Amino acid sequence: MQLTCNLEIQMAESILDSLRAGGKKLTKPRKAILAILEQSSLPITVAEIADQLKKARAAVDLVTVYRNVAMLQELKLVNPVGLHEGQMRYEFRHGREHHHHIQCRGCGQIVDLMLCPLKKLTELIEEQTKFVIEGHALEFFGWCPQCQ
Amino acid sequence: MQLTCNLEIQMAESILDSLRAGGKKLTKPRKAILAILEQSSLPITVAEIADQLKKARAAVDLVTVYRNVAMLQELKLVNPVGLHEGQMRYEFRHGREHHHHIQCRGCGQIVDLMLCPLKKLTELIEEQTKFVIEGHALEFFGWCPQCQ
């Protein structure tokens, strides 16, 4: 079993539909990027996606990764995750519940937090500010057991 | 009354104490940067700080602003605010309650939200993850009344 096998994943139909609906084509580089995102259980950077693809002998230009990630964001297939690291991370939405993250200030490790306390609050803020809220970012920072 | 007058603000004693405690000196560029931060009611970027100082005829090198903002962050005198804009924003802590922000996806306007629902949740996450939580980032994104 070669690494490249990992990139030949069965893509969920809903994802393909979103792409088609957006007039997007299923190219080889794009499939590979989607596969990496789908495999990644935690938010990942553009550089990391490119690195993994290179290791899997399916190298894709950094620029192509940037463009695809931007496109996937527009189609709401990926979420941006900003951890104040100087670069963005992205995570696949498909099949995952809305959630948040905590990152260790020591080792940088990221852990998923499968919770969100913001539904009620969102409504309240919409009332008070007259904004229509489309999304939110919530991340925690601290020290993991090993780094404490 | 010249613009430069605005930069000659009475600095709170607690701020001066923090600086002294950190072995920091009160230079003219530093005072000017602190004054801008203190005046700004919303989180501001490094470039904006430098621009305002230039307009106030108290120009300070961008690098100096970067270094000061980093230092102030270490002393916990300013908070970083990441709105996924490709650059960081910073806001002064002194005399302000812990709060969050909402930004309009249309015009970029930022509004303070004087609330935080995360105290209980923080304890819960600490219990569940064994992390020691030091802080969190929470921002909302949406469309302001004008941009809807």
Add this chain to the structure above:
DNA sequence: CTCTATGCAAATAATTTGCAAGCAC
């Protein structure tokens, strides 16, 4: 006088843009 701080130049890093050639549909 000692040590921190600043400015300028230059390096690094993240992200974007332009354009000709390639490939999906």
Add this chain to the structure above:
DNA sequence: GTGCTTGCAAATTATTTGCATAGAG
């Protein structure tokens, strides 16, 4: 074929680092 896509080069933008000089305490 037509139009979205890609790769490569190059431009932009954000942030950091090195170093000699200036200034605070």
